[in-house]
Amino acid sequence: xxxxxxxxxxxxxxxxxxxxxxxxxxxxxxxxxxxxxxxxxxxxxxxxxxxxxxxxxxxxxxxxxxxxxxxxxxxxxxxxxxxxxxxxxxxxxxxxxxxxxxxxxxxxxxxxxxxxxxxxxxxxxxxxxxxxxxxxxxxxxxxxxxxxxxxxxxxxxxxxxxxxxxxxxxxxxxxxxxxxxxxxxxxxxxxxxxxxxxxxxxxxxxxxxxxxxxxxxxxxxxxxxxxxxxxxxxxxxxxxxxxxxxxxxxxxxxxxxx
Ligand SMILES: [Zn+2]
Numbered sequence: 001x002x003x004x005x006x007x008x009x010x011x012x013x014x015x016x017x018x019x020x021x022x023x024x025x026x027x028x029x030x031x032x033x034x035x036x037x038x039x040x041x042x043x044x045x046x047x048x049x050x051x052x053x054x055x056x057x058x059x060x061x062x063x064x065x066x067x068x069x070x071x072x073x074x075x076x077x078x079x080x081x082x083x084x085x086x087x088x089x090x091x092x093x094x095x096x097x098x099x100x101x102x103x104x105x106x107x108x109x110x111x112x113x114x115x116x117x118x119x120x121x122x123x124x125x126x127x128x129x130x131x132x133x134x135x136x137x138x139x140x141x142x143x144x145x146x147x148x149x150x151x152x153x154x155x156x157x158x159x160x161x162x163x164x165x166x167x168x169x170x171x172x173x174x175x176x177x178x179x180x181x182x183x184x185x186x187x188x189x190x191x192x193x194x195x196x197x198x199x200x201x202x203x204x205x206x207x208x209x210x211x212x213x214x215x216x217x218x219x220x221x222x223x224x225x226x227x228x229x230x231x232x233x234x235x236x237x238x239x240x241x242x243x244x245x246x247x248x249x250x251x252x253x254x255x256x257x258x
Contacts, residue, residue: 001105001125003167005206006040008033011171012059013206015129016040018103025049025102028073029122029129030169034063041071049102053077054131055119056084060169076109080118092120112157114150115140121157127165128212130157135168136210137193138176139221141256147249151224154248158222162213173197173207176219179255183220183232190218224248 002021006014014037015029024045029052031037041048048071053061055078068075068087076098079091092098094111107124112133119140122129132140133150134157142150157166177194184190193214197207216222223229224244233250234240241247 001103001127001165003127003165003209004040005208006036007171007206008036008063009059012169013167013171013208014063015167016046017127018046019105023103027052027100027103028067028071029167030054030060030131031063031067032059032061034066037063037067038070041067047071047102048073050098050100051075051077052098052107052122052129053085053088054121054129054133054169055116056081057116057132060131061085076122078116078118078120081116094120098122098124110153110156112150112153114142114145114147114153117144119153123157123160123164126161126163127167127209128157128160129167131169133157134166134215134219134221135170135176136166136173136208136215137180137190137219138172138255139219139252142252147252148245150252151245151248154222158212158216160212162211164212165209166212166215167209171206171208173210174201179258180218180220182258183251183254184223184228187218187228189214193218220251221248224251 004016012032018026027050076090077088079093082088092109096109098107105125107122110121115132180190224247230247233247
């Protein structure tokens with residue numbers, strides 16, 4: 001899968017995915033704004049095969065209406081959030097399969113509630129569109145669901161193949177890794193990645209995608225069952241946490257407060 005980032009708003013990415021670099025049929029993921037995406041589609045002379053929406057927030061859906069009007073295509077979006085998103089003709093749920101014939105690709109829908117209750121991710125062809133559930137080095141704020149729901153959803157993403165390329169909705173990597181290093185000051189992988197990411201950002205390049213195997217080593221929100229992370233949470237809270245849910249909740253609250 002060949003995936004291009006179109007930066008929109010302050011730090012969102014709209015992902016444009018085609019089967020090859022010169023394919024003319026693409027999937028548009030989370031179009032938070034119309035104009036930059038329209039410019040890209042026009043310039044590259046692309047056809048939209050489908051729109052994927054991960055959740056209802058405006059910075060992921062704001063451009064959908066205008067784009068669908070000019071480039072009509074099926075809109076796949078969380079069944080529980082169709083009212084708030086609009087223009088959804090293919091509501092999808094956990095475990096649904098989405099076949100995009102123009103790309104010869106099939107995706108599975110994975111429920112990742114927490115940031116929003118209906119939040120979904122799309123996984124297929126070696127890539128994961130994770131929206132605001134899983135970021136590189138971090139995860140989304142828990143706005144609508146519970147910490148337990150969020151951890152359970154992230155556990156589903158964590159179980160995907162090592163080589164999965166994770167395309168998240170925001171360029172938050174630097175801030176996320178700064179926090180990750182506070183949770184795990186002795187994690188050499190985090191420090192090494194911070195250097196790489198700083199260089200990329202200094203050139204104005206996206207730091208995404210991440211790779212799932214690496215995320216499992218550096219992302220504190222995928223490491224609730226690592227003793228070093230549990231110890232950091234226990235030290236901050238002055239209490240030993242009973243299980244992975246409690247560790248995850250502690251780390252998420254810590255990040256919210258930082
Ligand atoms: Zn969001």
